[in-house]
Amino acid sequence: MEIEDHLRRFRLASPPARLRRAVLAEAKPWRPWHLAAAAAVLLLCSAMNALSEARLHRLLASGGEPALEASQASQTAGHIVVSVPPSIRAESLISLRRAMEVDGR
Amino acid sequence: MTLEEAYDRYAAALYRHALVLTRRGADAEDAVQSAFVKLASRLRAKAEIDDLEPYLHVAVRGEALRILGRRRRSPSEARIVAPVNGASFEEAEAVDAALAALPEEQREVVLLHVYEELTFRRIGELLGISPDTAASRYRYAKEKLKELLGGD
Numbered sequence: 655m656e657i658e659d660h661l662r663r664f665r666l667a668s669p670p671a672r673l674r675r676a677v678l679a680e681a682k683p684w685r686p687w688h689l690a691a692a693a694a695v696l697l698l699c700s701a702m703n704a705l706s707e708a709r710l711h712r713l714l715a716s717g718g719e720p721a722l723e724a725s726q727a728s729q730t731a732g733h734i735v736v737s738v739p740p741s742i743r744a745e746s747l748i749s750l751r752r753a754m755e756v757d758g759r
Numbered sequence: 760m761t762l763e764e765a766y767d768r769y770a771a772a773l774y775r776h777a778l779v780l781t782r783r784g785a786d787a788e789d790a791v792q793s794a795f796v797k798l799a800s801r802l803r804a805k806a807e808i809d810d811l812e813p814y815l816h817v818a819v820r821g822e823a824l825r826i827l828g829r830r831r832r833s834p835s836e837a838r839i840v841a842p843v844n845g846a847s848f849e850e851a852e853a854v855d856a857a858l859a860a861l862p863e864e865q866r867e868v869v870l871l872h873v874y875e876e877l878t879f880r881r882i883g884e885l886l887g888i889s890p891d892t893a894a895s896r897y898r899y900a901k902e903k904l905k906e907l908l909g910g911d
Contacts, residue, residue, distance in 0.1 A: 661873045664840035664854050669774035673788050675765055677795040678804050 714751050762799050763834055765811060770795075772875050778839050779870040780823040780863050790826060794818035816885040824863070832872045857907040865900035 760768075765810035770791060770794040797818050801808060808814050839858060858866055871882045873894075882893040 657901055657908065658873050660908060661854065661869070661904075663842065663844045663846040664851055665843045666775045666840055666874055667778060667872070668771050669783065669788065669791065670784075673774070673791060674766060674770065677770070677790075677792050678763060681798055732785060 710754075714747060714754075761813065762795065762802060765798060765815070766795060769812060769815050773815055775870060775874065776816060776817050776867060777823040779858070780820065781827055782839055784858060786823070786826045786830075790819050790822040793822045810884070813885045813887075817887060820867070820886065827863070831892050853908060856905050860907060861900050861903055864904070865896045868893055868896040869900045869904070 762794045769842075773791050773794065774787050777790035778784065781787050781790065794815050798808075798811075798815065838851070838855050840851050840854050842848055858869065861869065867880060867886070872879070872884065877885070877895040879890040879897070883890040886893065
């Protein structure tokens with residue numbers, strides 16, 4: 655038997671299917687806009703967080719009446735409002751402020 | 760041609776080329792992957808490639824030899840052939856050992872000529888050597904294989 659015929663009685667391995675996936679995934683072009691979009695979302699989230707924190711601080715500093723604002727808004731929207739005595743609102747605000755101070759440290 | 764098309768057309772032969780050189784599946788995969796990453800960057804840069812097949816074989820070969828040089832002292836343990844057409848596993852082991860005994864440049868010519876059925880002219884184009892050199896490497900390989908495996 656010719657050596658070529660003998661060699662052809664055997665076959666060489668084929669590449670595993672995962673290689674195709676790996677090659678095509680790795681060769682994908684790098685798209686900077688993916689990163690830019692993620693950064694924009696993060697920026698938006700942190701801006702919204704900063705805004706709501708500033709609003710809360712303003713309310714606490716002015717000893718304001720968040721419940722009153724809320725009740726007015728709710729009445730406008732046609733909701734039933736359960737009124738809370740001012741002393742309870744003050745206590746809640748004080749505990750909230752303490753909690754924020756602890757967090758701030 | 761897109762990268763997917765190039766992969767589907769050439770990857771199997773490239774993998775076998777890398778496997779014959781490195782004699783280790785994981786290394787062959789690395790070599791093929793590296794060649795296609797290079798190709799992807801060329802395609803992105805809209806660079807002209809006259810003949811994709813030699814370009815890829817040269818890239819795979821370069822990477823396979825680089826890997827081989829890095830682990831020159833560690834033994835290869837992969838089996839590169841499997842029996843078909845009624846051959847036994849013992850015979851496959853003997854063929855494997857005989858192929859392993861050949862120098863890399865002869866082994867790859869055997870692969871390309873016997874298994875990929877390429878002419879010496881085309882092998883020369885793929886490996887950047889003359890057709891005569893390819894034929895001469897094949898002749899030496901054949902003599903050695905005959906010695907090791909018997910046959911006419």
